[in-house]
Amino acid sequence: MKKISAMDRILLLLTGLIAAYQVVAGMSGCCAVVIIYFTIAFGILLITGLLLIIFGFEILDNSIVVVVAALLPLSLSSGLIARYLPDVHIVYLVFAVMGLLLILVTRYYVGGKIATISLAVVHGVAGMVIFILPISLSIKGVSTPLFSLVGIGGALIGVGGLLLAFLKSGKPILSKDLIYSILPGLLLVMTIAFVVGMAAEQ
Amino acid sequence: MELKNLLKIITLVKTKFALYRPLIKSLQTGLLLVTGLTGYMSARCPVMTLYTFLGLSGSLFLAISGSTVLNMVLDRDIDARMARTASRPLPAGKISVKEALFLGLTLSLAGLIWSFSLSFLYGIVVFAGLFIDVVVYTIWLKRKTAWSIVWGGVSGGMPILAGRVLGLGELDIIGGLLSLSILLWIPTHILTFSMHYSDDYARAGIPTFASTYGHKNTRLIIALSSLGVAFSIALGLFFLGLSWGYLRLLAVLTVGMFGLVLISVFRPSESINFGLFKYASLYMLSSMFMVVLGVF
Numbered sequence: 001m002k003k004i005s006a007m008d009r010i011l012l013l014l015t016g017l018i019a020a021y022q023v024v025a026g027m028s029g030c031c032a033v034v035i036i037y038f039t040i041a042f043g044i045l046l047i048t049g050l051l052l053i054i055f056g057f058e059i060l061d062n063s064i065v066v067v068v069a070a071l072l073p074l075s076l077s078s079g080l081i082a083r084y085l086p087d088v089h090i091v092y093l094v095f096a097v098m099g100l101l102l103i104l105v106t107r108y109y110v111g112g113k114i115a116t117i118s119l120a121v122v123h124g125v126a127g128m129v130i131f132i133l134p135i136s137l138s139i140k141g142v143s144t145p146l147f148s149l150v151g152i153g154g155a156l157i158g159v160g161g162l163l164l165a166f167l168k169s170g171k172p173i174l175s176k177d178l179i180y181s182i183l184p185g186l187l188l189v190m191t192i193a194f195v196v197g198m199a200a201e202q
Numbered sequence: 203m204e205l206k207n208l209l210k211i212i213t214l215v216k217t218k219f220a221l222y223r224p225l226i227k228s229l230q231t232g233l234l235l236v237t238g239l240t241g242y243m244s245a246r247c248p249v250m251t252l253y254t255f256l257g258l259s260g261s262l263f264l265a266i267s268g269s270t271v272l273n274m275v276l277d278r279d280i281d282a283r284m285a286r287t288a289s290r291p292l293p294a295g296k297i298s299v300k301e302a303l304f305l306g307l308t309l310s311l312a313g314l315i316w317s318f319s320l321s322f323l324y325g326i327v328v329f330a331g332l333f334i335d336v337v338v339y340t341i342w343l344k345r346k347t348a349w350s351i352v353w354g355g356v357s358g359g360m361p362i363l364a365g366r367v368l369g370l371g372e373l374d375i376i377g378g379l380l381s382l383s384i385l386l387w388i389p390t391h392i393l394t395f396s397m398h399y400s401d402d403y404a405r406a407g408i409p410t411f412a413s414t415y416g417h418k419n420t421r422l423i424i425a426l427s428s429l430g431v432a433f434s435i436a437l438g439l440f441f442l443g444l445s446w447g448y449l450r451l452l453a454v455l456t457v458g459m460f461g462l463v464l465i466s467v468f469r470p471s472e473s474i475n476f477g478l479f480k481y482a483s484l485y486m487l488s489s490m491f492m493v494v495l496g497v498f
Contacts, residue, residue, distance in 0.1 A: 020488075023454055024447035035450075043454035050458065050484060054477045 002180040004056040011184035016049035018191045028202050030083055037079030038198075044072045045191055057180045063107070066119065066168045069161045070103050073126035076157070076194075080133050080150070084142075095125070119165045123158065130154025134197060146200030153193030160186050221297050222305060224290060225274050226267040233487070237384055238262040238361035240490040241377065244442060244497055245369025254320065258368055261316035262361055265328050268310030269335045269357075275302045276340050284402040310336075317364075324368040331360025345407070348414040355388035379438035380493070386430040387486050393424050394479035398472070421470060424478070425463045431482075432456040435489050444496035452492060459485050 019042040026035045048068070051059050059065075074096045081092040099122035106115035135151035137143040163179050166172055172179070242258050274281070274292055282293035291297040310332060318325030335357035343350035359381035366377035396403055396410040397417060403410050411420040436452055462478045 020451055020454075023451045024445075026447055026450070039450050039454065043457065046454055047458040047461075050481065051477075054480045054484075055473065058473075 002057055002177045004052065008184040009053050011188045012049040012053050015184070015188045015191045016046045016053075018188075018195050019043070019045035019049065022191075022195045022198065025199075025202075027083075027198060034079050034083045037075045037082060041072055041076040041079065042191075042194075044068060044075070045187065049187065052184070057183075060164065060168075060180070063168070066107055066165055067100070067104060069164045069168075070100060070119065070122055070126075073123060073130060073154070073157050073161055074100060076154075077126040077129035077133075080129060084133060084137060092129075099125070116166070116171065120162070123161050123165060127154055127158030127161065130157060144200045147197050149193045149197035149200070151197075153190045153197065156186055156190040156193065160190065221291055222271075225271045225292075225297070225302060225305070227270050231263065231266045231270060233483070234266050234358065234361045235259065235262055236487065236490055237380075238365040240493050241362035241365025241367075241380060242369040243365075243494050244376065244380065245366055254368065257316065257320045258324075258365060261313050261320060261328065262364065263313070264309050265313030265317060265332055266361065268306050268308070268313050269332045271302060271306030271309060272336050273340050275299060275306055276336070277344075280345075280406045280408060283406040284399070285405075286399055286402050321368055321371070323372070324364055327360055327364040327367050331357045331364065334360070346409070348409045348411045350409075351389055351392050351411075352385075354392065355385040358388045359384040376438055376441050379434050379441065383431050383435040383438060383489070384486070386427050386434060387482060389427045390424050390431065390482045391479060391486075393420050393427075394475050394482070398476050398479065417470070421467045425467050428459055428463045428482070431485075432459065439489075439492065439496065442493065442497060444492065448492045448496045452489065455485055455488055 022042045023039055023046065027038060030038075078089075078093060078096050082089045085092075099118075102118045103115075103122055106118045131151045131154035133151070134143065134154070135148045138145050138148040138151075160183065163173055164183075167176060167179055238258065239255075239262075242255070274290065278290075278292040278299065281287035281290050287293065292299065292302055314325065314329055314332065317328040334353055339350055339353040339357060343353055362384055363373075363377050363381040366380065367373060370377070393411055397412045397420060400410065400412050400417075404413055411423060415423075432452075436449065436456070439449060439452060459478075459481055462474065462481055466474045466478050
């Protein structure tokens with residue numbers, strides 16, 4: 001397995017610091033529930049960065065990684081829905097909770113194709129929300145153009161999440177070493193895109 | 203001729219510095235110094251002047267370094283029996299006991315005189331930290347009971363209390379809470395460390411929680427201690443008036459620590475154990491930065 005390098009650690013530390021900034025900054029003008037969603041999302045990024053620095057890539061072998069990798073896009077997409085499409089917030093929240101439970105149950109009790117399909121569907125929907133919603137809001141002029149960076153971050157999170165999820169499901173899209181090589185950089189770029197996009201919206 | 207003498211002096215100073223540096227455990231001293239400065243800065247302006255700030259840094263550095271050197275002198279026989287510490291300057295014979303004792307006493311005395319010259323109450327707190335660390339913890343209890351670490355924790359909590367007292371001019375509940383958080387963090391830190399090096403401690407005949415009460419109970423104590431750290435630091439930050447953003451960040455970091463504590467209790471492993479040790483250090487350092495950033 002690829003050993004974590006000094007450069008990987010620096011990238012992960014930067015990711016953690018930027019995520020920590022976003023947790024502290026929150027989002028002005030948002031209700032408490034939106035801030036809670038974003039705190040969960042950026043909190044996961046922060047803790048992921050710290051745990052990778054401390055334990056190295058070995059921690060990704062833990063089976064809980066699949067669930068955490070799903071919780072990040074689900075919480076972020078829920079935050080975006082709650083803020084910009086409050087009418088469908090409850091419906092989406094039900095989807096997010098059911099989706100997470102589905103991943104948990106299929107991962108630990110069912111396995112096989114059903115687990116992979118559940119994962120792809122839940123990740124896919126959450127990733128599409130994060131990708132499409134900010135970009136469409138920017139195009140419509142509801143949000144600033146820079147807010148579309150959140151969408152770019154969403155695309156990256158989708159890529160990272162799916163790479164990890166399929167790796168964990170035993171059907172890797174890329175080799176393990178290659179995924180681990182690009183992961184710290186991907187996490188950093190994704191976090192910067194999210195934070196800059198959200199700062200522009202403040 | 204003069205240049206030759208100067209070069210000789212420089213070489214001597216360099217050699218001595220290289221020998222003395224490991225005696226003061228620069229990382230541990232640095233971390234305690236950070237807590238002291240944090241305690242001071244938590245009291246905010248207008249008490250913050252460069253003169254007092256430098257005085258605090260210098261006096262605390264001297265007092266902490268002095269007590270660490272004295273501990274090294276007193277524990278040299280233990281250090282010699284432990285693989286991890288056998289190469290330290292005293293057990294390795296690189297420096298004489300007399301010289302180290304002189305250095306420890308000089309540093310401690312200089313730190314105390316400077317502390318009392320800054321403020322009497324501050325001097326008392328620094329003296330209490332030094333006395334508890336060297337006399338109560340190291341001389342009296344360390345070789346007798348595993349519970350000695352509580353006193354190690356009390357002395358570890360003194361720099362932040364001292365800093366707060368110097369900044370504020372009095373003892374207050376926030377200083378007590380910040381000090382309590384360090385006190386409770388130290389068992390998390392030391393117990394995970396002592397489990398990692400349990401063979402070393404057994405060889406040296408030092409009673410630890412792991413050797414006295416078993417690893418399972420020790421992990422439970424670490425879990426409870428971590429809860430106490432989070433509770434006291436959260437209350438401290440809240441009473442300091444830090445914004446919700448910082449409290450959210452603390453909550454996130456606390457969730458990470460609890461996660462590791464739970465894994466350490468229910469699915470223990472050497473890797474998780476040492477990971478928790480590192481995370482606890484990061485947690486405390488982050489909390490200190492939050493206090494400093496939050497009050498400005």
